[in-house]
Amino acid sequence: MSAQIKPIVRSLACQSCPIREHTLCSATDVRTMECLRTGTRHVTPGVDVFPQGGDCTNLYIMLSGWACLYELLEDGRRQILQFLLPGDVLGFNRHDGVATFGAQAITTVSACVVPRDRFMEAALKRPQLALELSALIAAQEAMAYEHLTSVGRRTARERVAYLLLELFCRARSRIPSDSLDQITLPLTQSHIADASGLTPVHTNRMLRNLREAGIIELNQRTLRVRNPDLLAAAAGFEREVTLPYLPHRRWILGHARAKDVDNDGMVTA
Amino acid sequence: MSAQIKPIVRSLACQSCPIREHTLCSATDVRTMECLRTGTRHVTPGVDVFPQGGDCTNLYIMLSGWACLYELLEDGRRQILQFLLPGDVLGFNRHDGVATFGAQAITTVSACVVPRDRFMEAALKRPQLALELSALIAAQEAMAYEHLTSVGRRTARERVAYLLLELFCRARSRIPSDSLDQITLPLTQSHIADASGLTPVHTNRMLRNLREAGIIELNQRTLRVRNPDLLAAAAGFEREVTLPYLPHRRWILGHARAKDVDNDGMVTA
DNA sequence: CGCGATTTTGAGCACCTTCAATCCGTGTGG
């Protein structure tokens, strides 16, 4: 494979795109997206898809690989805001001004590149697309809220368990190659720590704890969930959880502190 | 004012709506919103605008008062996800299934009620509206991310300072009656605690700390910021901050841990 | 094989929590 002539493939055109149906693109016809996109971008592990503070004029639709949204404080503390898997979209929340967070490739990432202004223009003519976009952002917002309550109100063990459960569910539903009880998890413990608001050292101890409890196995970039129910319990769920999709997880009854009742119907004027 | 005949006022119709220009509604003409809305809802302090786990078929546009988004864990721990001020919109992130968070009035709240399906229908014909919606959600998502890094990576003192700074900026820009260096802050210390991921007791100590440092005054529902720069510094900003709008704050150079460079341009196919 | 990055483990400390008591401001009823 040295001096061989490489055939020019229009790599990953929309028609043959494996994730077309599972992301933003499904809201419109193949032709439209085909015209909007300018190409595919490949990013090597550790480098930014777009840096914090920089401007980013493109939307990126994740095609393969893992990335993360992060925010750095000025003294180096890092918070990982979200892990991005195939089908996730980056870059729309950077309208005006400079956003406070960046995106970084964890594994080798390939992403579909769509200039934002071009996309917005198209969305003006195809409201379906605009609404799909807002639904997508709303889902991401909901996930951000879940992370917030996790980091704000769960114990270290619960946070780690919750994160693993989330990633397990998301990866399993997105990446078909993964088997039923395990996924490939290309994260370092520092990634997990920065997403959970913990130190790497303490994250390690929590992982050991979960491992010794027979709940998970985690080594060589693979996470095996030996007992999903126990993992859910460790994450703080007392009753059932719907595994396949976590982001909009089914809520479970019982409001411990909800002394107040809904008063829908008090519409006056 | 006992048996007097009360004139029927179409209270807060869109034309005279004080916040029309500062929220979602500005994306369309007065008439449209006038048709979409079904009324104004008033909610008394402490009761839910919509409860966690319940379904919510309406959008609410905050007209006056303070509310908060919250999530309860099953054992009663509460995380406040966001404080809602006039102009903020609630309820779109509850498409299908039941959302994991609810909204509660802190003061008496009045909100413009818009049935979601009706709104979506209208948005299909007015892409501007749909795009405005997505921009709005994206802004909320960005705020959620800021809260996440705050709770995950800042110290208790920094968190409290950051929250006060954010609320100060938002309230001052939204609620015109507030003067330059102070706002009315109708929160209990428990609210601040639940938003910061702290206990009320420790929140109290941090507030005392900030007070004794001459940075703030906080009593009887009013927050006075005696020294904005010191407050920003206490929140963890080493250099300048743009006060008027915090959500998309201007980013400040210097990536402590960013050893990686952006590689925009690696577009291949 | 040797180097760097990551994981693992230990020991001590500190930040924040928990528990508990007191104080204060406001509203309510006698």
Next chain:
DNA sequence: CCACACGGATTGAAGGTGCTCAAAATCGCG
């Protein structure tokens, strides 16, 4: 008008969860 109750704010003391510092072990890779 005062006593009382109640929610919220305040303070103290003690304990624990998670952090810091440090060193060793392991893994990945050229």
